[in-house]
Amino acid sequence: xxxxxxxxxxxxxxxxxxxxxxxxxxxxxxxxxxxxxxxxxxxxxxxxxxxxxxxxxxxxxxxxxxxxxxxxxxxxxxxxxxxxxxxxxxxxxxxxxxxxxxxxxxxxxxxxxxxxxxxxxxxxxxxxxxxxxxxxxxxxxxxxxxxxxxxxxxxxxxxxxxxxxxxxxxxxxxxxxxxxxxxxxxxxxxxxxxxxxxxxxxxxxxxxxxxxxxxxxxxxxxxxxxxxxxxx
Amino acid sequence: xxxxxxxxxxxxxxxxxxxxxxxxxxxxxxxxxxxxxxxxxxxxxxxxxxxxxxxxxxxxxxxxxxxxxxxxxxxxxxxxxxxxxxxxxxxxxxxxxxxxxxxxxxxxxxxxxxxxxxxxxxxxxxxxxxxxxxxxxxxxxxxxxxxxxxxxxxxxxxxxxxxxxxxxxxxxxxxxxxxxxxxxxxxxxxxxxxxxxxxxxxxxxxxxxxxxxxxxxxxxxxxxxxxxxxxxxxxxxxxxxxxxxxxxxxxxxxxxxxxxxxxxxxxxxxxxxxxxxxxxxxxxxxxxxxxxxxxxxxxxxxxxxxxxxxxxxxxxxxxxxxxxxxxxxxxxxxxxxxxxxxxxxxxxxxxxxxxxxxxxxxxxxxxxxxxxxxxxxxxxxxxxxxxxxxxxxxxxxxxxxxxxxxxxxxxxxxxxxxxxxxxxxxxxxxxxxxxxxxxxxxxxxxxxxxxxxxxxxxxxxxxxxxxxxxxxxx
Numbered sequence: 001x002x003x004x005x006x007x008x009x010x011x012x013x014x015x016x017x018x019x020x021x022x023x024x025x026x027x028x029x030x031x032x033x034x035x036x037x038x039x040x041x042x043x044x045x046x047x048x049x050x051x052x053x054x055x056x057x058x059x060x061x062x063x064x065x066x067x068x069x070x071x072x073x074x075x076x077x078x079x080x081x082x083x084x085x086x087x088x089x090x091x092x093x094x095x096x097x098x099x100x101x102x103x104x105x106x107x108x109x110x111x112x113x114x115x116x117x118x119x120x121x122x123x124x125x126x127x128x129x130x131x132x133x134x135x136x137x138x139x140x141x142x143x144x145x146x147x148x149x150x151x152x153x154x155x156x157x158x159x160x161x162x163x164x165x166x167x168x169x170x171x172x173x174x175x176x177x178x179x180x181x182x183x184x185x186x187x188x189x190x191x192x193x194x195x196x197x198x199x200x201x202x203x204x205x206x207x208x209x210x211x212x213x214x215x216x217x218x219x220x221x222x223x224x225x226x227x228x229x230x231x232x
Numbered sequence: 233x234x235x236x237x238x239x240x241x242x243x244x245x246x247x248x249x250x251x252x253x254x255x256x257x258x259x260x261x262x263x264x265x266x267x268x269x270x271x272x273x274x275x276x277x278x279x280x281x282x283x284x285x286x287x288x289x290x291x292x293x294x295x296x297x298x299x300x301x302x303x304x305x306x307x308x309x310x311x312x313x314x315x316x317x318x319x320x321x322x323x324x325x326x327x328x329x330x331x332x333x334x335x336x337x338x339x340x341x342x343x344x345x346x347x348x349x350x351x352x353x354x355x356x357x358x359x360x361x362x363x364x365x366x367x368x369x370x371x372x373x374x375x376x377x378x379x380x381x382x383x384x385x386x387x388x389x390x391x392x393x394x395x396x397x398x399x400x401x402x403x404x405x406x407x408x409x410x411x412x413x414x415x416x417x418x419x420x421x422x423x424x425x426x427x428x429x430x431x432x433x434x435x436x437x438x439x440x441x442x443x444x445x446x447x448x449x450x451x452x453x454x455x456x457x458x459x460x461x462x463x464x465x466x467x468x469x470x471x472x473x474x475x476x477x478x479x480x481x482x483x484x485x486x487x488x489x490x491x492x493x494x495x496x497x498x499x500x501x502x503x504x505x506x507x508x509x510x511x512x513x514x515x516x517x518x519x520x521x522x523x524x525x526x527x528x529x530x531x532x533x534x535x536x537x538x539x540x541x542x543x544x545x546x547x548x549x550x551x552x553x554x555x556x557x558x559x560x561x562x563x564x565x566x567x568x569x570x571x572x573x574x575x576x577x578x579x580x581x582x583x584x585x586x587x588x589x590x591x592x593x594x595x596x597x598x599x600x601x602x603x604x605x606x607x608x609x610x611x612x613x614x615x616x617x618x619x620x621x622x623x624x625x626x627x628x629x630x631x632x633x634x635x636x637x638x639x640x641x642x643x644x645x646x647x648x649x650x651x652x653x654x655x656x657x658x659x660x661x662x663x664x665x666x667x668x669x670x671x672x673x674x675x676x677x678x679x680x681x682x683x684x685x686x687x688x689x690x691x692x693x694x695x696x697x698x699x700x701x702x703x704x705x706x
Contacts, residue, residue: 004317004322004325004326004329005315008315008316008318008322009316011316011318012300012316012317012318012475012527012529012533013297013300013301013316015318015529015534016296016297016300016475016529016533016536017297018537019533019534019535019536019537020294020295020296020297020536021537022297029295029298030298032298033295033299033302033445033480034302036291036480036481037302037445037446037480040480040481040483040484041483043483043484043486043487044277044280044281044284044487046275046276046277046281046490047276048275067499067500067503100517121517122517122518123518125427140500141500141501142500143501143505148516148518148519149513149515149516150515150516150517153516153517154460154464154518155464155465155518157460158460158461158464159461175486176482176489177482177483177486180482180483180486183482190306190446190447191447192447192448192449192507192509193509193513194508194509194510194511194512194513194516194519195464195506195507195508195509195519196506196507197460197504197505197506197507198489198501198504198505198506198507199503199504200500200502200503200504200505201503202503203456203457203504204455204503205369205419205456206385206455206497207367207368207369207372207386207387208368208372208387208392208395208418208419209256209259209260209391209392209395209415210259210263210385210388211392211415213415213416213419215419215420216368216419216423216455216456216457216458217366217368217423217426217427217430217456217457217458217461218456218457218458218460218461218504219457
């Protein structure tokens with residue numbers, strides 16, 4: 001006979017309290033927890049996550065390329081559609097991308113790349129290319145930070161064989177903490193979208209004989225288009 | 233999972249004489265150790281981060297009940313459901329009930345050691361569900377009816393040829409003449425087969441590397457992206473996690489993420505780190521409609537009141553096994569239960585009892601590398617020693633061993649006698665030796681069967697020590 005529901009909850013929590021020699025009404029301990037969540041102690045942020053802008057961008061690029069991603073830098077948002085077109089042609093991919101309702105992506109001058117077809121909505125099994133707009137990015141490990149939603153459906157980054165992600169330089173943080181600041185600014189303190197995806201390269205596995213193979217289940221290719229800030 | 237830890241010695245003998253296993257082991261683990269060393273030297277703050285990680289986990293464990301309640305409150309607020317399970321049976325039942333309520337037939341699974349611990353697959357299959365492991369290594373061992381032999385590289389004990397043979401045996405709908413000689417071809421085939429499962433699944437089950445109290449978030453870390461497809465495509469996402477996965481905030485999880493992949497595979501970060509908070513939101517076009525978290529105790533709360541609390545800091549990176557000379561000689565299966573290597577040697581007696589698993593903490597050279605590399609600074613050799621003592625106190629140590637210890641203790645408590653015996657023993661053992669080595673020792677046949685024991689020679693340690701203290705040059 002298994003114990004479930006409210007009685008299981010009570011059983012587990014009271015066993016923990018007993019082991020910790022705490023009582024349920026121990027308000028000092030609860031206050032400590034509330035305080036730690038409300039204002040966490042300053043984390044140890046590595047030096048490499050605190051470098052100036054130029055160095056930070058170089059680090060971001062170096063790590064991503066080291067993790068088998070392609071990084072394309074463009075001077076302005078207006079150049080993004082052509083850059084996507086060039087990348088897809090260079091990899092022999094169809095000029096058809098699946099994309100969500102992201103406002104930034106929708107406002108790009110797609111007429112500059114008329115051959116590129118855009119399909120709206122979450123990814124389906126047959127989609128070859130998914131296009132996302134990163135909520136943030138992290139230089140310290142070459143990591144993209146995606147926030148799920150109608151703007152950027154989570155499946156775009158996992159079902160298609162190729163994932164193209166547009167990152168604005170203003171959203172590039174040195175370390176993870178900087179990316180969380182951006183997420184908190186958008187979703188509120190203690191708020192999160194359904195999923196936040198840290199993506200640091202194409203899908204891979206080393207489960208067969210320890211040999212690294214790309215494209216285990218997710219994308220075989222990851223292309224990051226970094227849009228430089230104007231006037232920088 | 234049923235334990236074969238009582239048969240440890242037989243398991244070890246079999247493992248040492250298994251040429252396939254020895255070939256597979258030689259290939260992978262040493263590379264992981266070298267990659268960790270490179271990643272560590274690439275981040276000067278690594279040692280300081282280990283100390284931070286240790287503090288984070290110690291703080292959280294000391295306030296675990298309050299953090300669990302806070303976490304539960306946030307998950308509930310987001311529309312998720314938290315289920316507590318005191319035992320493996322409770323967790324299995326809770327998960328089966330969720331699957332049944334969802335009318336599920338096909339369940340996909342991300343990698344989860346907890347699910348191995350509670351024997352989840354067997355339970356769901358008995359109830360008529362199809363359960364498909366989606367981590368490639370887990371998928372391969374599921375085909376073979378085996379269990380993981382490493383916590384992050386579950387099929388580390390297999391060679392590429394074995395995988396090819398398994399795929400040919402099981403994937404019978406594919407042409408028999410297909411090429412499967414390259415790892416890339418094998419991966420592509422598994423991708424094709426598993427893609428259909430991802431798209432058809434009703435329920436996706438994942439583990440959790442961390443649970444975040446601040447935001448009610450579960451975190452999974454993968455390189456394949458299988459966990460993301462497992463949790464994003466089906467109607468229902470079930471997370472199974474043990475109580476000690478809790479961390480307070482996003483800042484804390486960032487510190488632990490900086491340690492995890494570097495310790496595990498030597499990567500700067502795993503390819504995918506995914507933070508999930510509740511079911512899909514209004515307006516979301518994808519993601520699960522229901523989100524459940526099953527929080528498992530299964531004996532862990534008992535450890536909180538003991539010296540073994542430290543083992544609950546473990547973030548399951550596998551560094552201890554990648555650096556363990558014993559693990560690298562015998563592989564993971566010989567340990568006989570879910571968690572192999574040094575962490576398994578400490579955790580297994582804690583979770584299933586020391587009486588059936590006392591060989592595990594005894595199977596250590598105490599070289600100390602596991603503690604040196606553990607990102608959470610768990611004193612693994614010290615805890616193994618503690619289990620040896622408990623086993624001894626409980627009468628588990630074999631008679632001959634106890635007699636040997638008693639004899640040694642008799643002399644050790646009588647320094648003069650000890651000295652005399654040592655001085656007499658050296659020439660006697662030397663006489664019994666051939667060319668300075670002992671080939672046979674009646675009380676240590678286990679040793680001399682495999683290697684010679686160097687015969688003692690010269691003067692005793694005490695005599696040399698006394699000279700050094702007195703300033704006599706050697």
